Amino acid sequence: MKRTGDLQLIKELNKSIILDIIRKNGPISRAEIAKKINISPTTVTSAVSDLIRDSLVIEGGTGESSGGRKPILVQLNPDVCFLIGVAIDASKITIAELNLNAKVKRKEVHTLKDTEDLDLSNELIEMINVFFKKCKNLNDCLGISITIQGIVNSEQGMVAYNPKLKINNLPLKSAIEAAFKIPTYIDNDTNGSLLAEKGFGNYQQSKNLIYVTIGDGVGASILVNDSIFRGFHGGAGEFGHTTINYKGAPCNCGNVGCLENYVSWRAIYSRIVSEINAGKESLLVEEVKGDLSKITPELFRKTIYSGDALANSILEDVSFYLGIGLxxxxxxxxxxxxxxxxxxxxxxxLLIQKVNEHIYSYALKTHTHNVKVFPSSFGNDSEVVGSASLLLHELFHFTLK
Known part of the structure; x- marks a missing residue:
């Protein structure tokens, strides 16, 4: 005999699945929902009634009749509430307000100038507190979703290890929940980005995906048979700390010759400055009027397509090393x-193109048939959409084990 708790769990799970079907396919009739997920029309009707009561779903329009009355269609009400997405990397914290379709409504970027004595919990609480002051009604906030580089124990809400910010075993989830009394979710940044692609992006049908991010650091999230592969301690995907040169420069993780030392923005910026100071000419000097501290990834990308020799030389090397790793x-x-x-x-x-060329040249042909490297679905908002997807995955229970 099923216990009451088990039945309630099944009911809530069904409701999440039905909500996701409505999100993806709405406006849709109750009968169509029942057909798509092969559950009884009664169960669908009950769940939809609950979702309408909670204002997550609204009725609107009618469908085609199959002999009787035209069915009333239902669809997601994406702006009934909002959530906060927070993306943390080694140089900045990005905070955004998003709706239930993961659409960014407002975004702020805060530069981390001094990370030596950073108290991340208190710094973040202050930033969120200021951000909340511009929100209309905090009662409509579903929760706070946080992604951060490094090794994260998502179940415990703990940042286990982040060498760039010098973090060990930081209970970030509990600190934020204590400050705001709002449900908080936390995970590794690339896991969030992978969830975003599966829930809202262009690659929702893929069951075996790898998401690689290159910015301040280099990380990977791996989807195997529709499940994120997290590893024993949640540390899978530290792609940037795979060794490609045993005689290479020391990495802040304690190893030497890590991939991150060759393809991350910090490595690229260091090389740009070094080569310009050694006498190499570059359009970047003109772009920043001689102040090399103002060189950004955006300017680096811009000068690549302006034909800058230094920028293109660096891109060639980045593509080569990244290609080896991929x-x-x-x-x-x-x-x-x-x-x-x-x-x-x-x-x-151009980076995508060069990496694909490397893969087709060096990977086993059995493994590269119909395999290709693609850009993220979300462009410049990918970080905060990834953050928000932690919470939205719980809400919608989109296809991912």
Missing amino acids: VNLIHLFNPERIILGGELAFENP
């Missing part, structure tokens, strides 16, 4: 496709 991932996980996101991949089709 070939290894392809051989290990045999994905359907790889998605490349982050500041350096945004609006950078």
Whole structure:
């Protein structure tokens, strides 16, 4: 005999699945929902009534009749409430207000100038508090979703390890929930980006995906048979700390010759400055009027397409090293496709092209048939859409184990 708790769990799960069907297919009739997920019309009607009561779903319009009355259609009410997405990396914190379709309504970027003595919990609480003051009604806030680089124990809400911000075992989830009394979710940044692609992006049908992000750091999230592969301690996907040169420069993780030392923005910026100071000419000097501290990933991408020799030389090397790493991932996980996101991949089709060329040249042909590297679906908003997707995955229960 089923316990009451089990029945309630099934009911809530059904409601989440039905809500996701409405989100993806609305306006849709109750009968069509029942057909799509093969559950009884009575169960669908009950769940839809609950969702209408909670204002998550609204009725609107009528469908085609199959002999009787025309069915009333239902659809998602995306702006009935909002959520806060927070994306943290080594140089900035991005905070955004998003609706239930993961659409960014408002966004702020805060630069982290001094991370040496950073108290991340208190810094973040202050930023969110200021951000909340511009929100209309905090009672409409579903929750706060946070993504951060490094190793994250999502179940415990703990940032286990982040070498760039010098974090070890930080209970960030409990600190934020104590401050705001709002449900808070936390995970690794690339896991969030992968959830975004599965829930809202262009690659929802893929069951074996790898999402790679390149910005301040380099990370990967791996989807195997529709499940995120997290590893034993939640540390899977530290792609940037795979070694490609045992005689290379020391990395802040304690190893040497890590991939991150060759393809991350910090590595690229360091090389740009070094080569310009050594006498290399570059359009970047003109762009920043000689102040090299003002060189950004955006300017780097811009000068690539302006034909700058230095920028294109660096891009060639980045593509080569990144390609080496991606070939290894392809051989290990045999994905359907790889998605490349982050500041350096945004609006950078030449990088995508060169990496694909490397893969086709060096990976096993059995593994590259119909396999390709694609850009992120969300462009410059990919970080905060990824953050928001932690909460939205719980709400909608979109297809992902």
